[in-house]
Amino acid sequence: MAIPDVVEKWAGKVNTVVIGAKADQGGTRTSTVAIGGATTLPFLTFEGSPGHRPAIAVEVWDSGASVWPEALQAAWGDVMNSPAAWAKKAAQAGADLICLRLVGAHPDLGDRSVEACVQTVKDVLAAVGLPLILWGCGAEEKDNKLLPALSAATKGENCLIAAATERNYRTVVAVCLADKHKLVAESPCDVNIAKQVNILCGDVGFPLEDVVMFPTTGALGYGMEYVYSIQERARFAALGGDKLLAQPFICDVGYEAWRAKEAKAPPFEGVTDENRPRWGVMWEAATAVDLLQAGADLLIMRHPDAIRAVRARIDALTA
Amino acid sequence: MAQNRIVQFLPDDKTVDVPGGTTILAAANKAGVFVNSLCGGDGVCGRCVVIVRRGRISGGSTSFFTHAEVQEGYVLACEARVEDDLVVETPPEHRVAAELEFAETEAPFLAGLRKLTRYRKITPLVRKTYLELPPPTLADNLADLERLAQGLAGAIGKTQFQMGLKVMRRLPDVARKHDWKVTATTAYRGPLTEIMDVEGGNTTRRNLCIAADVGTTTVVCQLVDLRDGQVLGQVGKYNSQIAYGADVIRRIMYASRSPADLHTLCETTVSDLNELIHELVARNHVGAADISLVTAAGNTTMMHLLLGLPPANIRKEPYIGAVNDMPALRAAEIGLQINPRGLLYCLPSVAGFVGSDTVAGIFTAAMARSHKVRMLIDVGTNGEIAVGNKDFMVCASASAGPAFEGAECSGGMRATKGAIDHISLQGPDAVVSHSTIGSAAPVGLCGTGYIDLVADLLRTGVIDKTGRLQKHVAPSRVREASGELEYLVFPARQTGNGKDITITQGDLNNILRAKGAIYAAQTILLRTLNMTVDDVDEVLVAGAFGNFLNVRNAVTIGLLPDVEPAKLRFVGNTALAGARLAALSHTFYEEIRALARRTTYIDLSTEPSFMDEFVSACFFPHTDLARFPRVTAEIAGHGAVR
Incomplete structure (x- = not known):
């Protein structure tokens, strides 16, 4: 008996988004990263094109990284006090992009000035040739001043700027449009709102092909099933032809995984001082690999060993 | 002995003589002027607002009023005491039993229905x-x-x-x-x-009935002549139970605390009805004793509270009420002030959350008499949806909140005199036309006015698809007040009560959620039937939120499905019409009972996709724009960054 053909044919396709610009493209980056482009579900190469390989961005903070767990402090060392040096070390650790988070700009977390933040971004640009993700501090009012300045300072570099939300999108959309950056559209764990934010960005004139979706990430054991199914639903819709959900995903893996108590102080029997640091690495890597199965296109990560493990897994799955 | 004082009440122009020191509320009661009072004079409900136009009073806290209102003479009637000859006015927005409401401006569907009954044999209950x-x-x-x-x-x-x-x-x-x-x-x-x-002797010429729509938010009564079915008058008011909770769940919780609390809610509704009956009797110069019938339609919880039946089990799985098909009762038993021998017929409910208002709607719209599949959308605090034809009838309900009835909205009011029932904007900054009920100066917005306004705010880009006000689009109208944005519809100098009429961000959020719940219920009910909106021949919209509904605008905001305009029809307050029809014919009454028995209730609370559909519908017009092709084409391109 012949085996029936179970290959799924999809009508839609995930958008391809390119981040970074080399000299001939008007920027100063030495590499660019393309994400998305899949015409089928993750890693099902027999059905269609899996698109571009998932990329890994290494998370760098402008200041205040002393709150990071010990294992991460030990892995990165002194460079955590200098975003430029940190970015350099991250590039050596195998980063495809640098995700620079301007945490210190938050009014409650240092309230760094817009000028100081711009200088940090310039330092990082000078230090590495990788494309940049620039993430605001999360305080709406401050971000509405900060992001325009960052956008202007990096004009031509084709950065990915975060984030437009349902409540606050006009300013960041306007500057990304003016300075030709890519945009992260953030939504709080709801596939409908994810689509709504995309529609809102489109309504104010932003090309939906230049949007990367951030449907909120949850770590293993902390809402993974929830975010997994949201990504899965959005991806099904994209492959089904819904242009308003055809944006590639960015997942904030490092931040979420290292919040888990299992990552910091594992409450399990048999955990010793010696193997404790491995737990966070495993938690981060496992979270990342799970999300890859749900269609993650761009992972933001923290620990060099976790990055290495996930890279190996991506290689194995795309070989 | 305190000296007697004369108090004149406007606009009723009634005068009364009371001893100095009497509260204005007591004076009003003596004069037969209705002042809305809920707490019975404890100074806590803030409802018995009056304006002292002339004369001196003592007492009266100011905590309920703005500085401008205090200057103008606003006081609580239960606290202010008469110290002088007074002229007192009830503010238009607080006049309880409002102006006659239907007159020429009834929903055309119902006006047509009225003609129809003229030709039918009347066999009243x-x-x-x-x-x-x-x-x-x-x-x-x-x-x-x-x-x-x-x-x-x-x-x-x-x-x-x-x-x-x-x-x-x-x-x-x-x-x-x-x-x-x-x-x-x-x-x-x-x-x-x-x-x-x-x-x-012969008293046949005096045989009257009260048809009542007892809604969660709005109570409306009609005085009907049972000889010929003629409607002699219609009055309405907000349900005073609102003070005990805006929705049925909160009312049930309140009533379930103790028998005394249940009694309070029962008395509150009865007293609302008595107030309206009194008003109709006085306006039409008839005697309350000539009214020997009351027919009432309302959701199951309201019927329970009206009769003082314990409603607690409606809230608990499996959501069972004390009774769906209530037998006729002596109206005096619950305290209704009509002929002491008179009867109260409550129309039958279908289930704990689908009441006789919906059944009355299905009947009035003649849904079960045709092979055509119709969907009835009853826009109320509990939105109810029924789908069916002569072969099947199913219904569902969803809690929508009272936004479309004007409650819980800053500029909202019932569909009564002075309510803006139509409005259209020329651009973000200009109102091009509007109409009010009774052609009075605008005092607030009723449901149909809100639907028009939100649709045009969306078209002009003043709000985005999440309903958020965009200050830069209409800088002269959008402003910040009390910590939130609001859009100025009419400035104080153009209004009937000297106050700005605005729509706030909070109002917009309420309206978005209300329409989201009603639309989600439609979607799920149709899906349960394995149908789509294309299988529905006609979509009927009912509700006590205005006399005319611009259905196109209701589609634009995503309250109604985006079907051909010819398939959409506004039918008005069918609950009230159903109560009246039941009174006029025992055949109708039996048909309504049979309809309640054969209508199948679908419980959306057990439907796992409800929340998902709801969030999806909480967007103007809808997250799935493909379902609203006409609207999407119409509002495309607004609000682009320049």
Whole structure:
């Protein structure tokens, strides 16, 4: 008996988004990263094109990284006090992009000035040739001043700027449009709102092909099933032809995984001082690999060993 | 002894003489002027607002009022005491029993219905029959009751009678005193006929009924002449139970605390109805004793609270009420001030969350008489959806909140005089036209006005698809007040109460959620039936939120599905119409009962996709834009970054 053909044919396709610009493209980056482009579900190469390989961005903070767990402090060392040096070390650790988070700009977390933040971004640009993700501090009012300045300072570099939300999108959309950056559209764990934010960005004139979706990430054991199914639903819709959900995903893996108590102080029997640091690495890597199965296109990560493990897994799955 | 003072009440222009130191509320009661008071004079409900135009008062806290209002003379009638001759006015937005409401401006569907009943044989639930009975003789020696029954049987063709002891006791005297010329009031009791009352002489010309729509947010009563079905008047007010919770769940929780709390809610509704009945009686110069029938439609919880039935089980799985098909009751038993022998017929409910208002709507819209599949959307605090035809009928409900009835919205009001029921914007900054009920100066917005306004705010880009106000689009109208953005619809100088009419961000959020819940319920109900909106021949919109609905605007905001305009029809307050029709014909009443029995209830609370559909519908017009092709084309391109 012949085996029936179970290959799924999809009508839609995930958008391809390119981040970074080399000299001939008007920027100063030495590499660019393309994400998305899949015409089928993750890693099902027999059905269609899996698109571009998932990329890994290494998370760098402008200041205040002393709150990071010990294992991460030990892995990165002194460079955590200098975003430029940190970015350099991250590039050596195998980063495809640098995700620079301007945490210190938050009014409650240092309230760094817009000028100081711009200088940090310039330092990082000078230090590495990788494309940049620039993430605001999360305080709406401050971000509405900060992001325009960052956008202007990096004009031509084709950065990915975060984030437009349902409540606050006009300013960041306007500057990304003016300075030709890519945009992260953030939504709080709801596939409908994810689509709504995309529609809102489109309504104010932003090309939906230049949007990367951030449907909120949850770590293993902390809402993974929830975010997994949201990504899965959005991806099904994209492959089904819904242009308003055809944006590639960015997942904030490092931040979420290292919040888990299992990552910091594992409450399990048999955990010793010696193997404790491995737990966070495993938690981060496992979270990342799970999300890859749900269609993650761009992972933001923290620990060099976790990055290495996930890279190996991506290689194995795309070989 | 305190000196007497004269208090004049406007706009009623009634004057009363009271001792100094009397509260204005007491004076108003004495004068027969209705001032809305909920807490019974404890100074806590803040409802009994009056404006002292002339004269001196003492007492009265100011905590409920703005500085400008205090300057103008706003006080609470229960706290302010008369110290001088006074002129007192009830503010337009607080006048309880409002102006006559229907007049020429009734929903066209219902106006048409009214003509229809003129041609039908009227067989009211309570009727009066004038009899000239032969006096008893030695040869004709029937007892009085049997004599009456024999006469009635000949006149109305019924043979099975029942009668209470009170009437029986009076019968011999009444009959003889009036030389056996009597009027019998009889009530439909299924196979039996109750002889409710016997009066001397011919009183058939006085046979009136109250048809009531007892809504969670709005209570409306019609005075109907049972001889010909003519509507003599209509008045409405907000349900005073609002103070105990905006939705049925909160009311059930309140009523379930103790028998006394249940009693409070029961009394509150009864007193609302009495207020409206009193108003109708006074306006039409008829006697309350001539009203011997009340028919009431409302959701299951409201019917329970009206009758003082414990509602607690409606809230708990499996959501069962005390009774769906309520037998006829003596209206006086719950305190309704009509003829003491008069009856109350509550129309039957389908389930704990689908009440007789919906059944009345299904009946009024004649959904079960046609092979055409119709969807009825009853826009109320509980939004109810029914889909069906003569072969099947299913319904569901979703809690929408009272936004479309004007409650819980800053500039909202009931669909009564001065309510903006239509408005259209020329651009972000300009109102091009509007109309108000009664053609009065605008005082606030009713549901249909909100639908127009939100649709045009969306078209002009003043709000985005999440309903958020965009200040830069209409800088002269959008402003910040009390920590949130609001859009100025009419400035104080153009309004009937001297206050700005605005729509706030909070109002927009309420409206978004209300329409989201109602649309989600439609989607899920149709999906449960394995149907789409394309399988529906006609979409009917009912509700007590205005006299005319611009259905195109209701589609634009995503309250109604985006179908061909010809398939959409606004039918108005069908709950009230159903209550009236039931009163006019026992055949109608039985049809409504049969309809309630054969309607299937689908519980959305057990439907896992409800929340998902709801969030999806909380977007103007909808997250799935493909479902709203006409609207998407219409509002495309607005609000682009320049």
